[in-house]
Amino acid sequence: MAEEMDTCHVCGVPRFITGEHLWLDNGDIVQARDQANRLVFMECENIEPVFRLIERTIGFPIERIVITAMRRAVRSYITHLIPQEVKEKIRKSELDPVPLARSLTDVARYFGYGRIEILDVRNQGDPEDYLIADLYRPFSVSMVAATLQGAVEAVMGSERRMSYIQLFPGAYRVTMVNAPHPEELKGRMLMQPYLHRDGGLELERCEGCGGPAGLSKYRWDFQEGIITDTVFGRRMTLIGPAELEVVFDELEAELGESVSRVVIEAQRRFTRNGFFNLSEAASAEEFRTQLALRGMGNLEDISVDRNRLTMKLRNAALPLFVVGIMQGVYERVLDRDSTLEWEVTRDSDLIIELRATR
Ligand SMILES: [Zn+2]
Numbered sequence: 382m383a384e385e386m387d388t389c390h391v392c393g394v395p396r397f398i399t400g401e402h403l404w405l406d407n408g409d410i411v412q413a414r415d416q417a418n419r420l421v422f423m424e425c426e427n428i429e430p431v432f433r434l435i436e437r438t439i440g441f442p443i444e445r446i447v448i449t450a451m452r453r454a455v456r457s458y459i460t461h462l463i464p465q466e467v468k469e470k471i472r473k474s475e476l477d478p479v480p481l482a483r484s485l486t487d488v489a490r491y492f493g494y495g496r497i498e499i500l501d502v503r504n505q506g507d508p509e510d511y512l513i514a515d516l517y518r519p520f521s522v523s524m525v526a527a528t529l530q531g532a533v534e535a536v537m538g539s540e541r542r543m544s545y546i547q548l549f550p551g552a553y554r555v556t557m558v559n560a561p562h563p564e565e566l567k568g569r570m571l572m573q574p575y576l577h578r579d580g581g582l583e584l585e586r587c588e589g590c591g592g593p594a595g596l597s598k599y600r601w602d603f604q605e606g607i608i609t610d611t612v613f614g615r616r617m618t619l620i621g622p623a624e625l626e627v628v629f630d631e632l633e634a635e636l637g638e639s640v641s642r643v644v645i646e647a648q649r650r651f652t653r654n655g656f657f658n659l660s661e662a663a664s665a666e667e668f669r670t671q672l673a674l675r676g677m678g679n680l681e682d683i684s685v686d687r688n689r690l691t692m693k694l695r696n697a698a699l700p701l702f703v704v705g706i707m708q709g710v711y712e713r714v715l716d717r718d719s720t721l722e723w724e725v726t727r728d729s730d731l732i733i734e735l736r737a738t739r
Contacts, residue, residue: 386491391589392597397491398619399592401462407580407696408669410619410676415461416577418621421676421698424610425493425520425618428625431647432521438643439636446631448527448543449562454624455531459485468536474506478536482512485532490606493618494528495519497606500554510559512541518551518605520618526555533557578696578728580679584670595674622676622698629701645705645721652709677703678731687715690735697731704733711735 387396402420403413412418436443463481470476479502486497495518502512512533519525522545530543542560545553585594599617600609608617632640669680676698683692690711697703704723712719717737725731 386601386603388601389587389590389592392587392592392594393600394587394590394592394596395491395601395603396590397488398601399587399590399596402619404584404593404673404676405577405580406582407578408582408673408677408679408694409577409580409696409698411577412458412461415458418458418461419623419676419698420619421622422617422619423675423677423699423702424615425620426616427647427651428524429521430651431644432523434647435632435640435643438639439632443628443632444523447521447523447628448530450624450627450631451524451527452531452534454621454627455528456535458621459532459535462488463536468538471504471536472506472538474504478502478504481536482532485536486514487603489525489528490603491601492620493520493601493606493608493616494525495606496604497525497529508559512557514555515548516545516553516555518607519553520616522547522553524620524624526553529555530557580695582669582673582679584673593674595670625699625702641701644701645708648702648705649709649712652706653713654709655713672703681730685711687717688737690719690733692731692733694731694733696729697725700725700731703731707733708735711737 388394389396389399401413403411403416405411410420410422412420432443432447467476467481471478471481479499482499482502486499489497495516498515500513500515503510514529516522516525526543526545530541533541539559540561541557542562543555543557545555547553586592587594587597598611600611602609609615610617629640629644665680665683668683672678672680672694677694678697679695681693681695684690690707692707694703704721708719708721715737718739719735719737721733721735723731723733
């Protein structure tokens with residue numbers, strides 16, 4: 382990939398984004414080459430604060446769990462993106478890995494992960510191998526450092542041990558060495574395979590590239606790896622929901638349901654304070670479009686009045702986030718508090734009921 386971004390002349394969205402990903406008729410976004418890989422396009426500035434809030438509530442760091450989940454998901458995504466013969470040549474030290482590494486950091490910039498600069502790579506196929514890179518303005522340092530680790534592992538087909546230090550605020554140096562992961566995290570955290578279900582939802586398409594027309598209000602700063610919502614100024618990222626869900630599942634398995642409540646409560650607060658522009662959606666149809674543009678699922682049913690909100694979202698991604706967002710949107714729009722009931726059915730339908738309390 383070149384330094385310049387190849388963008389659609391109509392909507393301004395990088396062709397990589399709309400070419401390598403599909404916005405399906407059921408409110409899901411998937412990788413075009415492997416439709417079992419689901420992604421969401423979401424506001425990301427609240428991800429680190431949610432992690433910090435969880436840590437404050439439970440009283441210990443969760444970074445190791447976050448990194449493991451993200452690394453595994455990225456490894457799966459990149460494995461499908463890179464042709465097998467390229468990986469084989471790099472593994473045999475027959476091909477310089479740096480050009481490939483640079484094109485992968487371009488992918489990360491398209492995804493809004495910030496700027497990644499590869500400083501030094503040693504690839505002789507022995508235990509002395511290493512990779513050193515700097516990260517600038519990652520949306521989450523643990524998740525982006527883990528992304529780099531997952532990408533290297535996908536290409537090399539073996540595990541790396543990763544650590545990072547902060548150089549100055551917003552800049553980090555990541556070092557990876559050729560070593561297996563600590564034994565205690567192996568075999569835990571299995572991701573649920575993604576199953577597609579048809580939905581009958583059609584997003585308006587851009588006539589230039591065929592991607593969703595709604596993406597035109599986002600701006601890609603390719604040099605810095607920053608995607609911005611031009612209307613509300615929020616930073617966005619394209620990310621697999623599975624890694625965040627696995628993090629929450631893992632924490633819940635260890636700590637019980639209080640983790641879900643913390644995640645929902647954090648999202649409710651962000652949203653009630655105006656974080657998500659979803660609260661600006663004027664109609665159920667617009668709301669449905671906004672959720673589908675984010676790949677969060679297919680809004681089948683919603684009913685809202687001053688006393689009550691009920692909704693059903695099919696194949697919901699990140700249900701804890703959606704629940705918290707919905708509660709925040711409802712409370713913000715009506716300026717009332719609410720009680721919450723929700724469940725995810727066996728078919729991955731998210732059902733939410735909110736009742737206003739004052
Ligand atoms: Zn376009």
